[in-house]
Amino acid sequence: MSLDYKVPEFIIERDRDKCIDCQVCERQCANQVHIYDQDLEKMVAQDIDCVNCQRCVKLCPTNALTIRENPSEYKKNKNWTGNMIENIQKQAASGGILLTGMGNPTAKKIYWDHILLNASQVTNPSIDPLREPMELKTFLGRKPDQIEFDESGELKDLPPQLELDIPIMFGAMSFGSISINACKSLAQAASDLGLMYNTGEGGFHEDLYQHGERTIVQVASGRFGVHNEYLNAGAAVEIKVGQGAKPGIGGHLPGEKVGAEVSKTRMIPKGSDALSPAPHHDIYSIEDLRQLIYALKEATDYKKPVSVKIAAVHNVAAIATGIASAGADIIAIDGYRGGTGAAPTMIRDNVGIPVELALAAVDDRLRQEELRKNVSLVVSGSIRNSADIVKAIALGADAVYVASAALISLGCHMCQKCYTGKCNWGIATQRPELVKRLNPEVGAQRVKNLITGWSHEIKEILGGMGINALESLRGNRLMLRGIDLTDKELEILGIKHAGK
Amino acid sequence: MKGSRAEEKIMSGCAISGILNRKGNRFSGEEIIDSIALMHDRSNGLGGGFAAYGIYPEFKEQYAIHMFYDDLDAKEEVDYFLNRHFNIVVAEKIPTREVDKVSNPPIIWRYFATPNEQKLAESGLADDEYVAQSVMNINANYRGAFVVSSGKNMGVFKGVGYPEDIGEFYKLEEYEAYLWTAHGRFPTNTPGWWGGAHPFTLLDWSIVHNGEISSYGANKRYLEMFGYKCTMQTDTEAITYLFDLMLRKHKLSLESAVKAVAAPLWSQIERMEPKEKKIVTTIRTIYGNALLNGPFSIILGHKDGFLALNDRIKLRPLVVAEDKERTYVASEESAIREICPEPEKVWTPRGGEPVIGLLEGRRGV
Numbered sequence: 001m002s003l004d005y006k007v008p009e010f011i012i013e014r015d016r017d018k019c020i021d022c023q024v025c026e027r028q029c030a031n032q033v034h035i036y037d038q039d040l041e042k043m044v045a046q047d048i049d050c051v052n053c054q055r056c057v058k059l060c061p062t063n064a065l066t067i068r069e070n071p072s073e074y075k076k077n078k079n080w081t082g083n084m085i086e087n088i089q090k091q092a093a094s095g096g097i098l099l100t101g102m103g104n105p106t107a108k109k110i111y112w113d114h115i116l117l118n119a120s121q122v123t124n125p126s127i128d129p130l131r132e133p134m135e136l137k138t139f140l141g142r143k144p145d146q147i148e149f150d151e152s153g154e155l156k157d158l159p160p161q162l163e164l165d166i167p168i169m170f171g172a173m174s175f176g177s178i179s180i181n182a183c184k185s186l187a188q189a190a191s192d193l194g195l196m197y198n199t200g201e202g203g204f205h206e207d208l209y210q211h212g213e214r215t216i217v218q219v220a221s222g223r224f225g226v227h228n229e230y231l232n233a234g235a236a237v238e239i240k241v242g243q244g245a246k247p248g249i250g251g252h253l254p255g256e257k258v259g260a261e262v263s264k265t266r267m268i269p270k271g272s273d274a275l276s277p278a279p280h281h282d283i284y285s286i287e288d289l290r291q292l293i294y295a296l297k298e299a300t301d302y303k304k305p306v307s308v309k310i311a312a313v314h315n316v317a318a319i320a321t322g323i324a325s326a327g328a329d330i331i332a333i334d335g336y337r338g339g340t341g342a343a344p345t346m347i348r349d350n351v352g353i354p355v356e357l358a359l360a361a362v363d364d365r366l367r368q369e370e371l372r373k374n375v376s377l378v379v380s381g382s383i384r385n386s387a388d389i390v391k392a393i394a395l396g397a398d399a400v401y402v403a404s405a406a407l408i409s410l411g412c413h414m415c416q417k418c419y420t421g422k423c424n425w426g427i428a429t430q431r432p433e434l435v436k437r438l439n440p441e442v443g444a445q446r447v448k449n450l451i452t453g454w455s456h457e458i459k460e461i462l463g464g465m466g467i468n469a470l471e472s473l474r475g476n477r478l479m480l481r482g483i484d485l486t487d488k489e490l491e492i493l494g495i496k497h498a499g500k
Numbered sequence: 501m502k503g504s505r506a507e508e509k510i511m512s513g514c515a516i517s518g519i520l521n522r523k524g525n526r527f528s529g530e531e532i533i534d535s536i537a538l539m540h541d542r543s544n545g546l547g548g549g550f551a552a553y554g555i556y557p558e559f560k561e562q563y564a565i566h567m568f569y570d571d572l573d574a575k576e577e578v579d580y581f582l583n584r585h586f587n588i589v590v591a592e593k594i595p596t597r598e599v600d601k602v603s604n605p606p607i608i609w610r611y612f613a614t615p616n617e618q619k620l621a622e623s624g625l626a627d628d629e630y631v632a633q634s635v636m637n638i639n640a641n642y643r644g645a646f647v648v649s650s651g652k653n654m655g656v657f658k659g660v661g662y663p664e665d666i667g668e669f670y671k672l673e674e675y676e677a678y679l680w681t682a683h684g685r686f687p688t689n690t691p692g693w694w695g696g697a698h699p700f701t702l703l704d705w706s707i708v709h710n711g712e713i714s715s716y717g718a719n720k721r722y723l724e725m726f727g728y729k730c731t732m733q734t735d736t737e738a739i740t741y742l743f744d745l746m747l748r749k750h751k752l753s754l755e756s757a758v759k760a761v762a763a764p765l766w767s768q769i770e771r772m773e774p775k776e777k778k779i780v781t782t783i784r785t786i787y788g789n790a791l792l793n794g795p796f797s798i799i800l801g802h803k804d805g806f807l808a809l810n811d812r813i814k815l816r817p818l819v820v821a822e823d824k825e826r827t828y829v830a831s832e833e834s835a836i837r838e839i840c841p842e843p844e845k846v847w848t849p850r851g852g853e854p855v856i857g858l859l860e861g862r863r864g865v
């Protein structure tokens with residue numbers, strides 16, 4: 001066997017003065033990094049298996065542990081970085097594709113951080129959200145051009161709408177890719193907060209049916225768990241065409257994650273790999289998409305809005321226009337920084353475009369086509385804080401999907417090893433002993449706290465702008481200015497540079 | 501130099517005033533000038549203007565098109581356009597007098613005209629839409645020309661200066677109208693362009709407005725989807741188009757349009773009767789981007805009367821009064837008492853509560 005040249009990515013430092021050899025870290029680490037050495041009568045660590053999930057650090061009762069990047073450095077080379085070299089060595093040893101989890105971590109420009117928000121001074125008073133009402137309610141779904149009455153003068157019903165008290169939804173994460181306790185936490189939080197969460201392509205676990213009114217059920221290329229009852233159990237149906245982290249490719253849930261519950265919910269044999277093909281085998285064109293949209297509307301008796309989710313790719317504006325005219329009620333656009341349970345590293349880090357640019361381009365195009373007033377627009381990948389949300393809505397979104405941030409509130413520490421199934425935080429795992437680490441009630445409360453905090457921040461920002469209802473922010477790009485952006489970037493975003 | 505159109509959003513504070521004779525009896529422009537003049541300090545001399553309804557009874561079948569031109573070239577081009585697209589009954593200079601404090605006026609002209617039958621038939625449009633599109637075409641595409649107003653039996657007189665001086669400049673004491681509205685401007689930047697003064701109009705609609713709309717960016721982009729081009733960078737233009745869209749094109753009632761621009765809070769909607777709740781929820785859902793946010797008070801003038809409205813949390817002043825024949829609205833009560841010392845009724849409408857003044861016998865605008 002050849003050498004695999006593997007060196008620890010992280011170094012574990014144990015403060016011997018603090019460590020009491022209690023073995024908590026040993027019990028907490030599913031990667032079996034920490035071991036109590038009987039002969040030495042002390043804790044030792046196998047640094048090489050550590051993924052830096054911070055579980056042991058946070059649970060160590062004496063704060064004895066520190067995890068650091070391995071300080072060992074390769075000879076400086078901007079082209080052949082250590083990361084590049086190690087990737088090649090990994091593949092030279094395995095012959096496989098490089099896998100990873102979570103969103104694109106590379107140092108490409110994050111446009112949110114180059115956009116600044118406005119506030120009122122003198123000519124227009126700011127509004128204090130603690131004293132004045134501040135409205136964040138949003139409706140997603142198809143809107144007619146104008147109010148319509150029937151022959152007898154009665155107001156016609158609107159097409160079905162999703163009512164959100166805060167313009168936030170939890171993005172698609174399947175049961176299978178995340179644990180049932182993570183699903184329950186999100187579903188409970190969505191119910192309590194008046195938001196929506198999304199089943200992803202994991203089917204609808206029976207414990208979650210009680211949250212049906214707050215559920216978007218997804219139909220993806222694998223069609224896992226899709227049946228009539230499933231479609232009608234949620235408040236909306238989403239066709240997943242693509243995902244920002246891996247546009248153009250399908251999904252793969254390894255057989256070891258397909259336990260009894262996942263097998264039942266997805267309607268696939270226990271232990272079998274759940275393969276979502278890259279395309280839907282019944283969507284090879286926009287006409288096909290239209291047929292599927294209407295098939296789903298028929299199946300749900302036109303009572304549920306149908307969303308179509310796509311990855312942000314080069315010609316996203318034209319695609320979105322096609323989707324709007326194909327009959328979708330909601331278009332969801334997932335940017336290239338969006339998270340994932342598992343994706344090939346090369347795809348995640350190189351395919352797709354930033355959601356900020358995609359959103360601006362799609363909103364512009366839908367307006368040119370005079371369709372934006374009819375169709376709702378949701379963006380995701382990655383929304384990191386309340387300011388990102390305000391910027392997204394001012395650029396033109398109706399609402400955002402939040403996924404990675406919600407998982408972080410549940411305990412995720414962004415180790416990017418979701419695909420291993422050994423998530424020490426009980427999130428991206430199906431191992432019962434790990435899943436039970438996440439208490440769904442505590443989890444729901446933490447997610448709720450996060451969103452509540454964000455909604456307060458959004459209200460503060462709106463009040464500062466002199467706006468007291470979210471619809472006055474939607475598409476209001478005059479509230480945005482760019483910083484450190486080229487003319488081209490400003491043109492695409494449709495905003496002025498700071499100082500102008 | 502006639503000043504130029506603003507490149508960026510114009511912010512301004514202001515004074516507004518309006519008088520309606522509900523019986524349709526006409527009266528001269530002197531009182532409205534007195535009323536707006538009392539609020540002199542709410543303006544800064546950078547814009548004043550008046551809308552007058554009922555002033556052209558002899559031409560009430562024609563559209564009265566008031567124009568500003570920077571120079572004769574601009575006039576020549578628009579004349580060519582108007583001659584091709586309209587039958588012009590009268591074209592004349594609007595009479596003005598020299599006033600010390602009013603300088604550099606543009607060329608001010610008016611036309612009484614009807615759409616050219618053949619062009620109208622070719623366009624397949626209704627008269628009003630034909631005129632509205634012509635107006636937007638001139639404003640967007642004809643350099644140095646600006647349509648000041650385009651309704652029937654009404655006209656707008658405005659310019660750079662204090663409103664009382666503008667009134668004198670235009671000899672408004674010589675006109676008689678049943679509805680007058682007036683505006684004095686206090687812009688924070690100084691484009692000093694005559695077209696930028698209020699009222700702003702389209703067809704019969706005229707708007708005078710005090711305030712700054714923080715939702716302008718959202719309103720403007722919404723209107724663009726319905727073919728409106730907002731070229732003036734003012735809130736007032738956007739507000740005018742919003743009303744035109746909802747009232748003329750979508751045939752909403754005035755009450756419904758008010759529910760869109762000054763929408764009740766969701767917490768209020770929650771407490772409404774089921775039927776009303778459904779209507780208001782539907783309006784807010786469809787016309788969310790028509791919501792006017794930020795401080796404003798406006799008077800929307802129309803041939804049948806007016807609508808006065810505050811933003812829904814009342815960040816700008818607005819007072820209403822009534823006597824036997826007339827309804828008054830103004831930014832300040834003193835501006836009403838100046839011309840009607842003892843009104844029968846004076847009140848301050850709540851935020852978002854519309855005050856609708858109609859000619860007798862009219863059911864709504």
Ligand code: SF4
Nearest residue numbers: 029050051053054056
């Ligand atoms: S993998 Fe996590 S729990 Fe295990 S040693 Fe590393 S940081 Fe600690």
Ligand code: SF4
Nearest residue numbers: 412413415416418423
């Ligand atoms: S979900 Fe778990 S495995 Fe995935 S990044 Fe977060 S902590 Fe790591």
